[in-house]
Amino acid sequence: MALTIFSVMIGLLLIGFPMMIPLISGATLGFVLIFGGLGQMETMVQQMLAGIRPASLIAVPMFIFAADIMTRGRSANRLIDMVMAFVGHIRGGLAVSTAAACTMFGAVSGSTQATVVAVGSPLRPRMLEAGYKDSFVLALIVNASDIAFLIPPSIGMIIYGVVSNTSIAELFIAGVGPGLLILVLFSAYSIIYAKLQDVPTERPATWGERARAVQAALWPLGFPVIIIGGIYGGVFSPTEAAAACVLYALILELLIFRSIDVAEVWETAKSTGLITAVVFILIGAGAAFSYVISFAQIPQAILGSIGIDGMSGIGVLFVISIAFFIGCMFVDPIVVILILVPIFAPVVKSAGLDPVLVGTIVTLQVAIGSATPPFGCDIFTAIAVFKRPYMEVIRGTPPFIMILLGVSVALIFFPQIALFLRDLAFAD
Amino acid sequence: MSETPVATDNAPAPKTKDLGDDVSALPGVLGIVDLAIARMEAVFLALGVLLMALNTVSNVVSRYVFNESLYFSEELNQILIILITFAGISYAARHGRHIRMSAIYDQLPPPARKWLMVLIASVTAVFMFGLCYFAFSYLQTQMSRGRVLPALQIPIWWTVVWLPLGFFMTGVQYLLTAIKNIIEPDVYLSTSVLEGYGDDELEI
Amino acid sequence: ATWRYAFEEALEEVQGKFAQKFKEEIEANTDHTVQLFPFGTLGESDDIMEQAQSGILNFVDQSPGFTGALIPEAQVFFVPYLLPQDQDTLNEFFRSSVAINEMFPKLYAEQGLQLLTMFPEGEVCMTTQDPVHSPDDLNEVKFRVMTNPLLVESYKAFGATPTPLPWGEVYGALQTGIIQGQENPGFFLESTKMYEVTDVITCIGHNNFTTAVMANKDFYDGLSEDDQKAIDAAIEASFDYILDYQQGLQDESLEKIKEAKPEMQINILSEDERKPFMETAGDVEDAFIEMTGDGGEEILNQMKKDLATAEQATQ
Ligand code: NA
Ligand code: NA
Numbered sequence: 001m002a003l004t005i006f007s008v009m010i011g012l013l014l015i016g017f018p019m020m021i022p023l024i025s026g027a028t029l030g031f032v033l034i035f036g037g038l039g040q041m042e043t044m045v046q047q048m049l050a051g052i053r054p055a056s057l058i059a060v061p062m063f064i065f066a067a068d069i070m071t072r073g074r075s076a077n078r079l080i081d082m083v084m085a086f087v088g089h090i091r092g093g094l095a096v097s098t099a100a101a102c103t104m105f106g107a108v109s110g111s112t113q114a115t116v117v118a119v120g121s122p123l124r125p126r127m128l129e130a131g132y133k134d135s136f137v138l139a140l141i142v143n144a145s146d147i148a149f150l151i152p153p154s155i156g157m158i159i160y161g162v163v164s165n166t167s168i169a170e171l172f173i174a175g176v177g178p179g180l181l182i183l184v185l186f187s188a189y190s191i192i193y194a195k196l197q198d199v200p201t202e203r204p205a206t207w208g209e210r211a212r213a214v215q216a217a218l219w220p221l222g223f224p225v226i227i228i229g230g231i232y233g234g235v236f237s238p239t240e241a242a243a244a245c246v247l248y249a250l251i252l253e254l255l256i257f258r259s260i261d262v263a264e265v266w267e268t269a270k271s272t273g274l275i276t277a278v279v280f281i282l283i284g285a286g287a288a289f290s291y292v293i294s295f296a297q298i299p300q301a302i303l304g305s306i307g308i309d310g311m312s313g314i315g316v317l318f319v320i321s322i323a324f325f326i327g328c329m330f331v332d333p334i335v336v337i338l339i340l341v342p343i344f345a346p347v348v349k350s351a352g353l354d355p356v357l358v359g360t361i362v363t364l365q366v367a368i369g370s371a372t373p374p375f376g377c378d379i380f381t382a383i384a385v386f387k388r389p390y391m392e393v394i395r396g397t398p399p400f401i402m403i404l405l406g407v408s409v410a411l412i413f414f415p416q417i418a419l420f421l422r423d424l425a426f427a428d
Numbered sequence: 429m430s431e432t433p434v435a436t437d438n439a440p441a442p443k444t445k446d447l448g449d450d451v452s453a454l455p456g457v458l459g460i461v462d463l464a465i466a467r468m469e470a471v472f473l474a475l476g477v478l479l480m481a482l483n484t485v486s487n488v489v490s491r492y493v494f495n496e497s498l499y500f501s502e503e504l505n506q507i508l509i510i511l512i513t514f515a516g517i518s519y520a521a522r523h524g525r526h527i528r529m530s531a532i533y534d535q536l537p538p539p540a541r542k543w544l545m546v547l548i549a550s551v552t553a554v555f556m557f558g559l560c561y562f563a564f565s566y567l568q569t570q571m572s573r574g575r576v577l578p579a580l581q582i583p584i585w586w587t588v589v590w591l592p593l594g595f596f597m598t599g600v601q602y603l604l605t606a607i608k609n610i611i612e613p614d615v616y617l618s619t620s621v622l623e624g625y626g627d628d629e630l631e632i
Numbered sequence: 633a634t635w636r637y638a639f640e641e642a643l644e645e646v647q648g649k650f651a652q653k654f655k656e657e658i659e660a661n662t663d664h665t666v667q668l669f670p671f672g673t674l675g676e677s678d679d680i681m682e683q684a685q686s687g688i689l690n691f692v693d694q695s696p697g698f699t700g701a702l703i704p705e706a707q708v709f710f711v712p713y714l715l716p717q718d719q720d721t722l723n724e725f726f727r728s729s730v731a732i733n734e735m736f737p738k739l740y741a742e743q744g745l746q747l748l749t750m751f752p753e754g755e756v757c758m759t760t761q762d763p764v765h766s767p768d769d770l771n772e773v774k775f776r777v778m779t780n781p782l783l784v785e786s787y788k789a790f791g792a793t794p795t796p797l798p799w800g801e802v803y804g805a806l807q808t809g810i811i812q813g814q815e816n817p818g819f820f821l822e823s824t825k826m827y828e829v830t831d832v833i834t835c836i837g838h839n840n841f842t843t844a845v846m847a848n849k850d851f852y853d854g855l856s857e858d859d860q861k862a863i864d865a866a867i868e869a870s871f872d873y874i875l876d877y878q879q880g881l882q883d884e885s886l887e888k889i890k891e892a893k894p895e896m897q898i899n900i901l902s903e904d905e906r907k908p909f910m911e912t913a914g915d916v917e918d919a920f921i922e923m924t925g926d927g928g929e930e931i932l933n934q935m936k937k938d939l940a941t942a943e944q945a946t947q
Pocket of ligand 2: 330371372375376
């Protein structure tokens, strides 16, 4: 059954159907096969609604809206000018800054999709201007946004902690090491890429120019204050911070800079709604598809046939990594965690594995999966926001995925990457 | 989002032209109705997003200034996101903005593209009309059960009304795209986007 | 046949334990098998409830508080101090209550559901950053409650600022300080690690988290008499099992918390300290009656009678 469904989905995808159709037909086929007809299709509709309902998803349209206002107005450019004044003369400097911005924004907002939009939309045009190729830029934005999963707060880790009865505080700390390692490796790759592609650099800015750039960016610097200070400072939830950014962006661009008018705000809201709809219908269709996989207990069937009982610790970790990686290629990460973690729980226990290490590995795979073709929310978001073809968005991903998989393997053989900070913080 | 000059490293996709919200695929009165619906969808999208921002900000302000949370805030956002999504899928279908992987499609010669588009659009329309039917029966089920939103205390089915409507309007858009491709010489990606003309994507 | 059973918690939490016992009983005594679907695998609480109504699921566990959107009277379980604070009396209450065993089944049947049983999951306690000994201590405390008007009403009456927040955001919000408190039964405080981001647990005896197991009514009515008996027996056995499992679970959970975080302050308020909280119950009762009318009032009064009966029986 699983094979039939996946084949149909991939086939429709390749022919060029709108992405919602492979997902919807996969789900429909599942409902027909499970219930012997169309009798329970109302539940499919219910699941599409359930997919778009989670309150935390509201952060996505809000950050799209705020980022678009900033990009149309002056805020985004002034912030980037400021960054460029400091790193423009370093080869790959802009790419490294983008990766760092994605990491920081993603870490705090907790939403990879919001990161793709909020960091990607202002920075992508500048990176293209600076001479980076679009495939690299898109892949960098999509993949660096994933680091959000690993650095707290992380909804994936919270769900894992609850399902596996593992300390969430320890998970949060354990994610930081691998998260930063990935950032360092992405940065290294960016610098190598910039050298190989001979991306031009600017002359170093003088300190006077830098001071002026900072001064020009004073108002827009309120955005990182709202997001980082607001969320870590306990003023806002990520969703609220997103809405506060909208308000601040409107005040800046409409009233202070007077760079946009009310008609443009209306247009921006409309385009935000459009992008939201295009991405959310896929989230909804994906939820209906996840339901089929979950209801038919397909993962249980597949894993049952592998026979992981009695495997060594490292063997189990490899199976877990592969299972979550493949699962997240097709299905919503949260659902994958909810289904797979209890299945693996007994073998994790009998192999004597540290549940915090397992949680970190699971979260990393979830992060990789949401940026990995064929189905991934971050890819969808990038396509919708940047209006670039699917192939172009994923063309540059292989080196990034290689790095991520490399870190996955490293984590299995050197658990201290994750556990070092945890042991330091929770030493008795 | 603004379009930027792109240093792309692969062959450009075929040029397209968006006719905007001013030209309908339909003749006469139907066309006027169609355009009115398009405008209404646009209003729902923009208004939905603005209300969502207002609602979320108000909740924060109320919490800090009046020491009182808006307990219905989350439910209101849920209603708005459903409205935006289902008004938006039809609007996106009209403007050919639904995400698709067109790598193979783009390699085909124009006549093949045209007929493939007829196939894609009609199959998609069938799915949309099917979902419209099931969403409608889901709506009826909700009406018969009378479940309410816990905070707002309004019936859940109010939030479901948009589903059959959105699916139906989207189905109509894809059906019209198929028909247009059959009766007209050009290749239409959607009712208002035709391929092979124009230099820039029209901003929508 | 394969019967499908979904619930709102993880497999090793109370609802999961009940479901596992039910599965074990059914599979031992009939040739049917039971598939279990824990929290989130088929959607959220309301989603699995609808699936049980439409017959995709045969059994579902949904707490009456959530069912309030469908059966307003079920929100009676959010009225504070309506359930016995003592474990033995509580067990007796659930066994003998006329409201639970006779009145609610009719209300559920109207929604196409066969109410099989209701059982308590554990005393609801608050976790906060500062000690709470009286309603005054909750002044200005932003307290997370589920999106339910009666819970909002309760915590307003307790003096706090009720702040509805989606469950997924609670841990983070406590950590950063957007909110300073939340409430849940003891085992849930432990399993969801709420104690990691708060400093004080306060039990005021205001509620015991109640949940309900039901079957799709058409499915149940269509079963052979033997199968119906087997289900009723399995529910009976699981009910006894879960009350037994409950005995001491609250203390065990609090001990585990203490072990994981020795500096955690755990305050079980005395009878005297509880009084000012108990006095607020009237406001919430009024709100409940306003929301649910005569039907609600009838249930509320019956619950009070049941409480008195249970107290007498266990004296
Ligand atoms: Na994060
Ligand atoms: Na994926």
